[in-house]
Amino acid sequence: MLKDRFNSAVAHMNSRKDLKLPNSTKLGLYADYKLATEGLCTQPRPSLLEFEKSAKWKAWKETGDSYSQELSSSATTTTTSEETDTAEFNISTKAMVAYIQKVEEGQWGWVFDPSTIADPSSTLAAVLPTGDSDLDELQAYLGIDKDEISAEELLARPYVPHENTQFDPSTMTAAGISTMATPVEEEGEDALEAAKTGSVEALQKALSANPDLGMTMLHWACDRGSSRKVKLLVETYNVDVNALDDEGSTPLHYACLSGWPEVATYLQSLPAVDQSIKDHSGMTAAEYLD
Template sequence: MMDSSLEEQFTSAYTFLNNHTGINLSNEIKLKLYGYYKVATTGKVNTEKPSLWEIRGRAKWDAWKEVENTPTEEAMQMYVEIVEKANIGWNRDQLDDTTSEEIDIDKENNKTNAQQERMTYVSTLSYEEDEEEDNDENDIFSYAKKGDSVELNKILDLGEVDINAKDNQGLTLLHWASDRGHLEIVKLLIEKGADVNIMSEEENETPLHYSCISEHLDCARYLYHHGANPLIKNAEDSVAFDYCNPQFKEEVIKE
């Protein structure tokens, strides 16, 4: 029998994300949330893997596939823990009181297309990337995320910013540019001395990890051919190429 308190926490967590769409989460966290969300609400992968060039769809599919054997309750628990640890204003002891819809997680019950679409949105991967993501429009990290190389370059030229500094998520400018697929910014940062092998604070992942997870081929190729070490392992003991298929890796490493 499903733990009703866990189901309530799970429902509250994804409702909180749905009601606070301006929350800024790294692509890595979004993918983990999506994978556990799909397992909790659908079960094992039941669709074909998108083509290599369907970047967003393929990343989501891979995230789901990676955890598809996780038991339903464990997947819900993982989702709850990730949202709570993200430190975005939600915790299981103070459930989101805006939850007005009870969503049945029982896989035996049918869901309408509208429900499915809403829950997919709640999974957080479909947040609009062109929304204002930072409170400070002039924050250097916001320029890296939005792909504004002109403004980013102006700040870097002042020489007052540590190009390898990390934000409150433990990510550098190069991590964000690689995550979002902003090749021009990746080039700019490396040209100005960014550490191509710098690791994120918590997961110990390099920019190459992020570009492979997101399957931004151009960024991954540039990083690889400009000193990115593909043998560096993250906290999960995985190298960057563990997150992409052989065809993608082949495209990255070819001359």
């Protein structure tokens, strides 16, 4: 039956929100859908600035007009016994056919399978009013978006997070997972860069806002725990392995305090590294190892 094919095609298109269809195609489908389900457009024209509404209204209105014209012109030429239905019904039929044709021609993977016609009693939405206002309300709510894919099939599919971040009532009571708020970082002007190309103020700002505390590149590499950077600096560029920052800490202090045993072990294996150096707190690097 035409209506079943139409409903199946609509359901298919609703399940294919991933399709990136051109606007003209979407509008065409929209117009046919509205004509098929609601008939000719009788709504007032929305304001031009309500872009989306405006565009849809225009598509609905104009497609309806053209279908009406086609129908009336064909009615004058062919008069068959079947054409006893109201004009509105013919519009609706024409729109359903047009919709199905578009979906078929579009090759968006729709295949009509009569066995998949939803049993009207299977979904809450299709149940007639029960007289229980509470239940009717729920049904009305649930009916808005009936999903015709079976639970088992959905469970078997790989999980794809919803593309558009919609409010998800399914986890409503959950507290949400809070993590540390990211502090707003000043766009730290690099001091070297400021010295080369920046203003005096920029240099002043970079120097006062960027307390490197006398750390060398090797200190930083040790702090961040990058063995490869540490090795590169030590072995290729022969940097000072016992450099002290403003707190009297060596790169080894940083590696130990920050908990990078691989980096610490590497530094400790180097004969040039003085492991007995104490920082201003009087601690050797090894004393910081957990």
